[in-house]
Amino acid sequence: MWLMTRIFLLVGFLAALIIGCDACACTTTTHTPVLVHQFPNGTWAENIIGLANGSVYTTLFNTPELILLDPIQSNPDPITAANIATKTGLLGVAQPRNDIITVIAGSFTSTAPSTTSAINGSYAILVFTIDVETPSIPPVLRAKYPIPQAGFLDGLTALPLDPHHVLAGDSLKGVIWRINIDTGAVDCPISDPLLKQVSGSSTPGVNGLHASPTDPYLYFTNSAMAIFGRVLISSSGSQLASAETVVAASGDNAYDDFAISPDGHWAFLCNTPPDAISLVDIWSTAFPTTATIVAGGNGDTNFDHPVGATFGRGPEHSQLFISTAGAIEGLGGKTGGQVFKIDVKDLLGETSCRI
Numbered sequence: 001m002w003l004m005t006r007i008f009l010l011v012g013f014l015a016a017l018i019i020g021c022d023a024c025a026c027t028t029t030t031h032t033p034v035l036v037h038q039f040p041n042g043t044w045a046e047n048i049i050g051l052a053n054g055s056v057y058t059t060l061f062n063t064p065e066l067i068l069l070d071p072i073q074s075n076p077d078p079i080t081a082a083n084i085a086t087k088t089g090l091l092g093v094a095q096p097r098n099d100i101i102t103v104i105a106g107s108f109t110s111t112a113p114s115t116t117s118a119i120n121g122s123y124a125i126l127v128f129t130i131d132v133e134t135p136s137i138p139p140v141l142r143a144k145y146p147i148p149q150a151g152f153l154d155g156l157t158a159l160p161l162d163p164h165h166v167l168a169g170d171s172l173k174g175v176i177w178r179i180n181i182d183t184g185a186v187d188c189p190i191s192d193p194l195l196k197q198v199s200g201s202s203t204p205g206v207n208g209l210h211a212s213p214t215d216p217y218l219y220f221t222n223s224a225m226a227i228f229g230r231v232l233i234s235s236s237g238s239q240l241a242s243a244e245t246v247v248a249a250s251g252d253n254a255y256d257d258f259a260i261s262p263d264g265h266w267a268f269l270c271n272t273p274p275d276a277i278s279l280v281d282i283w284s285t286a287f288p289t290t291a292t293i294v295a296g297g298n299g300d301t302n303f304d305h306p307v308g309a310t311f312g313r314g315p316e317h318s319q320l321f322i323s324t325a326g327a328i329e330g331l332g333g334k335t336g337g338q339v340f341k342i343d344v345k346d347l348l349g350e351t352s353c354r355i
Helices: 002-018 345-349
Strands: 034-038 046-051 057-062 065-069 079-083 090-098 100-106 122-129 141-148 153-159 162-171 173-182 186-191 204-211 219-220 227-232 244-248 255-260 267-269 274-282 291-296 306-311 319-324 339-343
Touching: 046 090, 046 339, 057 090, 057 100, 057 306, 065 090, 079 153, 090 162, 100 153, 153 219, 162 204, 173 204, 204 255, 219 255, 227 255, 244 274, 267 291, 267 306, 274 306
Parallel strands: 046 306, 090 153, 153 204, 255 306
Antiparallel strands: 034 339, 046 057, 057 065, 065 079, 090 100, 100 122, 122 141, 153 162, 162 173, 173 186, 204 219, 219 227, 227 244, 255 267, 267 274, 274 291, 306 319, 319 339
């Protein structure tokens, strides 16, 4: 299945070459983030996911709320879709089935970006049923699976060929847990040195986490090591080879969450600092490769700590949505969390030429 998908994409690439393409030069134009919603000061918009009708869910880290926004509207009102009173914050969100979303919930002693803030044994995976046609109808919590063995769960991803499991990254223990969303069974299918924290550091290790929609790789960021990497996996999420570095950040830069384009060709990385979005060709023939800033950066103080990314769906399919933490304890900033969208259709339109 993976091989056939890649063959079809390569055939499309060859066809573009035969026809002739004027868009093969790399685009480095900076794209302007457009504000969808500004949360109050003290709000941390942690992770985000696009829904079929164009709406987005975003999780809040400073409070255990799942928020629905309709970005098609101008200045949309946020709708609290769920509030988990037994936890202090929500993190990663994934959609393993069309009518199911899963969310990481946990409790913390502070909102500082440190793995020492997690309360031991507090993590759980929440499984919600959603109304596909009308997302404004509150989702129904169908299961809550405690993960007491977790140290600091952060990133969460569905598996394209396995609707029964999700993978959750553990930033403290440097492993990836696999959770059966039907039974709650948990195992550890992936452990690798590139997922670990740096010795003596409380900065999260493995952070963002997404399975490619087209290739047999799980992509991840490691904030402590300042890398974007990948590991070969089976269709059910088991590790098949050692992880490798795709991009190493330079200077004081660090990577958080990211989004992979629907064709699996490009990764858009949240880069904090310098409060930017970086583009990476993940079909490069040689790793480590390079990243190019395509939004934010250059002292943009309005784009305040991007930490979550997703592609829109339906009418918003060409929009890259970004959630921001706003002012982060210990790292500065001046606003509450935000949700932005960035029109990247020109970058996606060049996909067939930029292999």
